[in-house]
Amino acid sequence: MEALMYKRKYLIKGELQVPGDKSISHRAVILGSIANGRTEIVNFLDSEDCMRTVEAFRLMGVSIQKNDNVLIIDGKGLHGLVEPTMPLYFGNSGTTARLMLGLLSGLPFSTLVYGDKSLTKRPMERVIKPLQQMGVQTIGRKESNYLPLALRGGSLTGITYNIPVKSAQVKSALLLAGLLANGKTTVIEQGQTRNHSENMLKAFGASIEVEDNMITIDSSMSLKATDVYIPGDISSAAFLMAAAAIIPGSNLVIKNVGLNETRTGFLDVLTNMGGLYTLSNIRDSGGETIGDISITYNELTGTVISGEIVPRLIDEIPIIALLATQAKGKTIIKDASELRVKETDRIQAVVDVLTKLGANIVETKDGMEIVGGTNLTGGTVSSYDDHRIAMMIVIASLVTTDIVKVDELQSIAISYPRFMQDLESVLRNM
Ligand code: S3P
Numbered sequence: 001m002e003a004l005m006y007k008r009k010y011l012i013k014g015e016l017q018v019p020g021d022k023s024i025s026h027r028a029v030i031l032g033s034i035a036n037g038r039t040e041i042v043n044f045l046d047s048e049d050c051m052r053t054v055e056a057f058r059l060m061g062v063s064i065q066k067n068d069n070v071l072i073i074d075g076k077g078l079h080g081l082v083e084p085t086m087p088l089y090f091g092n093s094g095t096t097a098r099l100m101l102g103l104l105s106g107l108p109f110s111t112l113v114y115g116d117k118s119l120t121k122r123p124m125e126r127v128i129k130p131l132q133q134m135g136v137q138t139i140g141r142k143e144s145n146y147l148p149l150a151l152r153g154g155s156l157t158g159i160t161y162n163i164p165v166k167s168a169q170v171k172s173a174l175l176l177a178g179l180l181a182n183g184k185t186t187v188i189e190q191g192q193t194r195n196h197s198e199n200m201l202k203a204f205g206a207s208i209e210v211e212d213n214m215i216t217i218d219s220s221m222s223l224k225a226t227d228v229y230i231p232g233d234i235s236s237a238a239f240l241m242a243a244a245a246i247i248p249g250s251n252l253v254i255k256n257v258g259l260n261e262t263r264t265g266f267l268d269v270l271t272n273m274g275g276l277y278t279l280s281n282i283r284d285s286g287g288e289t290i291g292d293i294s295i296t297y298n299e300l301t302g303t304v305i306s307g308e309i310v311p312r313l314i315d316e317i318p319i320i321a322l323l324a325t326q327a328k329g330k331t332i333i334k335d336a337s338e339l340r341v342k343e344t345d346r347i348q349a350v351v352d353v354l355t356k357l358g359a360n361i362v363e364t365k366d367g368m369e370i371v372g373g374t375n376l377t378g379g380t381v382s383s384y385d386d387h388r389i390a391m392m393i394v395i396a397s398l399v400t401t402d403i404v405k406v407d408e409l410q411s412i413a414i415s416y417p418r419f420m421q422d423l424e425s426v427l428r429n430m
Helices: 022-034 048-058 094-105 125-134 168-179 196-203 234-246 265-272 307-312 314-325 337-341 346-356 387-397 410-414 419-425
Strands: 002-004 010-017 036-042 063-067 070-076 110-114 137-140 149-152 160-163 185-189 208-211 214-217 251-258 276-285 288-296 330-333 360-364 367-371 379-381 404-406 427-429
Touching: 002 387, 010 234, 010 419, 022 036, 022 048, 022 070, 022 094, 022 168, 022 196, 048 063, 048 094, 048 410, 094 110, 094 125, 094 149, 094 168, 125 137, 125 160, 125 168, 160 168, 168 185, 168 196, 168 214, 196 208, 234 251, 234 265, 234 288, 234 314, 234 387, 234 419, 265 276, 265 307, 265 314, 307 314, 314 330, 314 337, 314 346, 314 360, 314 367, 314 387, 337 346, 346 360, 346 367, 346 379, 346 387, 387 404, 387 410, 387 419, 419 427
Parallel strands: 010 251, 160 185, 379 404
Antiparallel strands: 002 404, 010 427, 036 070, 063 070, 110 149, 137 149, 185 214, 208 214, 251 288, 276 288, 330 367, 360 367
């Protein structure tokens, strides 16, 4: 049990950089490993989830060296990976699982893959079904909907597929399979999801075309090694920004944050709630937009979050719920049932935690409703072993009047290992 004893004694002031983007880090490891030649990844996110992807490629014969946050990959080419002699362990990482299932389906060998308790409960059918249509053979529980899974890959044929869920992981899995399939693979999205795979595949020289919500990839003979700079993760930055947004007198600058439009729903919500921030030093790097964010405390008001914006802020909903408890009026979050199949059921977890801390919040089938302006008290809560719930609890404890006790904070290492140190570095006594 960890005790968080901030009890409204601090405000947030200063400047920092958050670690590299998790989604982009995974993709850089994957493409670097299957490209020909050396890829250098600067500002790689050295977190548990991303290391699961690194270890999977090491088991397939790729040499990957890590010096602080620089990763050097000697890519084996699309046809140079070797059959792993051990099962691949994906830990807690849904991105590793879905994207690797796509790639492994295209490789001419057998693999066994498994994950931790949380990942073992998450649906894989969303990627397995279209991959089976392309030609992969699988064995696993509930018609291969769950890990552990055994795969026999190779000899895929390209398909055209309407993705029924709004998921960048599914899209990316099919694009990676498409790189190795005979003929073209086309995926059609119901709504825009994060497009880091498309951007990076282009940068590595893949034959890929994006037309509105339709993406077509042709099989490739080879990809060319390409150095990648990973922008700061806006999903990590959101926690520190939220702290500055709810503690009077705060002002925080976060430098070099990824501002890809498919990821900035949190900023739009902050604007709608009356949050005060400015963006500066905006530039482009490898198809990704980067910039600095400066945020100043301002009174917030409730808002409605639904529809197209949801995939642009899906991972930020736990921390947005906390913002809503501190805003005037009501906030409604809907169309977010995907939250129920994240690292934990995040609708249930957020409502449970914030209720225990004194918030006025109710669960709905696809979201939650929050009446803001409540004084958060304190109490004993569970993080559900979910990194984003754990970080939300830490930020909540900055505005509670009493101590918050939480069962664990280790899970934060999944996406933001130095979160507590970064937070401490910008805390100032009131
Ligand atoms: C991710 C996509 C999202 C997101 C996850 C990372 C990715 O998941 O929640 O944290 O890197 O593609 P879905 O694709 O399941 O929506």
